Amino acid sequence: MKPWIAFSNILMKDMRSYYLKPPNISWGLIFPVAWTLMFFLRSPVAVEVRDLLPGVMALSILFGTTSMLAVTITFERKSRSFERLLLAPISLNLLMLAKTAGAIIFGVINAFVPVIFAAFLTSLSGINWLMVLASVVLIAITSTFLGLFIAVSVTQVFEAQTFSNFFRFPMLFLCGLFIPLSDLPSFIRPVSYALPLTYGADILKTAVSQNGVIAVPLSFFALVLFSGFLFAYSIYNVNRKWIL
Amino acid sequence: MKIIEAENLKKQYNGFKAVDGVNFYIKRGEIFGLLGPNGAGKTTTINMLTGLGHITAGSVKLMGEDYTRNAIKAQALMGIVPDESNLYEELNGRENLLFCGALYGMDKKQREKRADLLLTQFGLQEAAGKPFKAYSKGMKRKLTIAAGLIHEPEILFLDEPTTGIDVAFARQIRNLIKDLHKKGTTIFLTTHYIEEAERLCERIAFIVKGKIVREGTVVELMQETQGENIIDFTLGGDFSAIQKDFQNSFPGFKIISGENNSVSIQSSTSFTLLPLVKFFEERNLPVFEAKIVRPSLEEVFVNVTGIELQKMQNDQSIRPGPGQKGSV
Structure with a gap:
């Protein structure tokens, strides 16, 4: 038995079947760009493209990964094709990593599309690209595992979308991307610190504009912690709910 | 030689005993049938044997090795065909087989060779390039069986293989099962069609309300009607x-x-x-x-279980079993 053959084939099939399809591109790219443009146009003061970049990147990852993963896994569960994967002689951890790897890769690619656009509009010199890459990968992993957590918590496809928005929209407002954390009411701030995107966005801000407010190592640690918890809890739920 | 051995297998959901201490074994090369009405515990038993369900109590062994708590090693030796086709709608027939082969760690060349062989054997070579969603119900069932065989398993689990498909395809599938048996494949079959079990199986167990109420070869069971x-x-x-x-x-x-x-x-x-x-x-x-x-197995079943055949068929499907009396 060569588990890597199963892993790579699950990943390739998902990439082909789901991640390169138009609905995912619209959710992952168009929506965050439109949302950011809205802030750009409505802002009373002139906003630098470079200042918007961390936000667009973070949201592209968040929307690109969570929307598709939550929906596809729920869909496969409904059509029972997920059962076939559960019956394969590979560990549950490896199976779920294979199912999420496609979303993580897609999330990382998604994050750099706005960077390409920004390169035509402004100078990107002085950016800490290593930190950008590390944070993008970690945001992608955390967001994907959030999608997995949503997928294993619902039974219907429409529930997956609704439940996704329950997490995504508060993150959008509370993660400090568009409204600085210091401007948020003090009673809301603890909620912000309980959201993984707060830490991911802050690293991106530090890497792009050096204006993050949380210590970078602490943010990385928080993202790793969120990822570990979401993955472990999802596996626990799959074991409890899907393997009857 | 015993391929599968289940001892005092139990499954409980929130106090409800879905499977209540069943014992049975399957010998290499035989077709073993688990016969019972809807809700008797057939699918729950298959799920426990294949690793798709946790076992509340008891043990299962594959070729003498206990896999009660970890089914991964055993799953590599099993082919599983569920009661509903569960292949990927967006992939074509051949791609589905190749993907299933990959799940069992087969090399590309190995799975391509095997997929083409199975498509020919199952008469699906012309439909190999069509998406699975375009297949008829019978074709879907055939391809699902082929997918269960892609890695040449030691034992094939067939859960209600002819339920919900038309008579002609059901006949083809029964013939396929017979052919597989001739080639030495060990088959575990669940069905609610008594005559299907009688025609195909060498040994049969009747399961009712999670308990095996009678088990034996067809001849042994028939002796009860003498x-x-x-x-x-x-x-x-x-x-x-x-x-x-x-x-x-x-x-x-x-x-x-x-x-x-x-x-x-x-x-x-x-x-x-x-x-x-x-x-x-x-x-x-x-x-x-x-x-x-x-006297037929039907009489034995009715005598032993007290379940009227007509009721069992009505519970399950609109199609009568092969050669069964009357229509449902």
Whole structure:
């Protein structure tokens, strides 16, 4: 038995079947760009493209990964094709990593599309690209595992979308991307610190504009912690709910 | 040699005993059938044997090795065909087989060779390039069986393989099962079609309410009907009107079924027809036909489980089993 053959084939099939399809591109790219443009146009003061970049990147990852993963896994569960994967002689951890790897890769690619656009509009010199890459990968992993957590918590496809928005929209407002954390009411701030995107966005801000407010190592640690918890809890739920 | 051995297997959901201490084994190369009505515990048993369900108590062994708590190693040696096709709608027939082969760690060349062989064997080579969603129900079931065989498993689990498909495809699938058996494949089959089990299986277990109530070879099970005499009458009127009168007059007879103009009666002792014919004619019910019925597995099943066949079929499907009496 060569588990890597199963892993790579699950990943390739998902990439082909789901991640390169138009609905995912619209959710992952168009929506965050439109949302950011809205802030750009409505802002009373002139906003630098470079200042918007961390936000667009973070949201592209968040929307690109969570929307598709939550929906596809729920869909496969409904059509029972997920059962076939559960019956394969590979560990549950490896199976779920294979199912999420496609979303993580897609999330990382998604994050750099706005960077390409920004390169035509402004100078990107002085950016800490290593930190950008590390944070993008970690945001992608955390967001994907959030999608997995949503997928294993619902039974219907429409529930997956609704439940996704329950997490995504508060993150959008509370993660400090568009409204600085210091401007948020003090009673809301603890909620912000309980959201993984707060830490991911802050690293991106530090890497792009050096204006993050949380210590970078602490943010990385928080993202790793969120990822570990979401993955472990999802596996626990799959074991409890899907393997009857 | 025993391939699968289940000992005191139990499954409980929130206090409900779905499977309640079943014991059985499957020998290499045989077709073993688990027969029972809807909700009897057939699929739950398969799920526990294949790793898709946690085992509450008891143990399962594959070729002598216990895999109760970790089924991964055993899963590599199993082919599983669920009661509903669960392949990928967006992939074509060949891609589905290749993907299933990959799940079992098969190399590309190895799975391509095997997929092409199975497509030919199952008569699906022309449809190999069509998306799975364009397949008919029967074709879907065939491809799902082929997917279960892609990695040449030691044992093939077939859960209700002919349920919900038309008669012609059901026949083809039964023939495929026979061919696989001839080639030495060990098969675990669940079905609610008694005659399907009788035709295909070498050994059968009856499962009712999570318990195996009888198990044996078809010949062993049939021995239970020796000495049972069953006769079907076709009458010139409605039997139900005189049913009570009949039971009072012939207390030694058991009415198996009695609807409209036909009645099946059973006696454990030999009897002559004349008093019965006379009884019917005296009540203006002329006897048009009297037919001795060869005892079948159906009688054994009804005797052992107390479940009427008609009820079991109605619970499950609109299609009668192969060659079963009457229609559902």
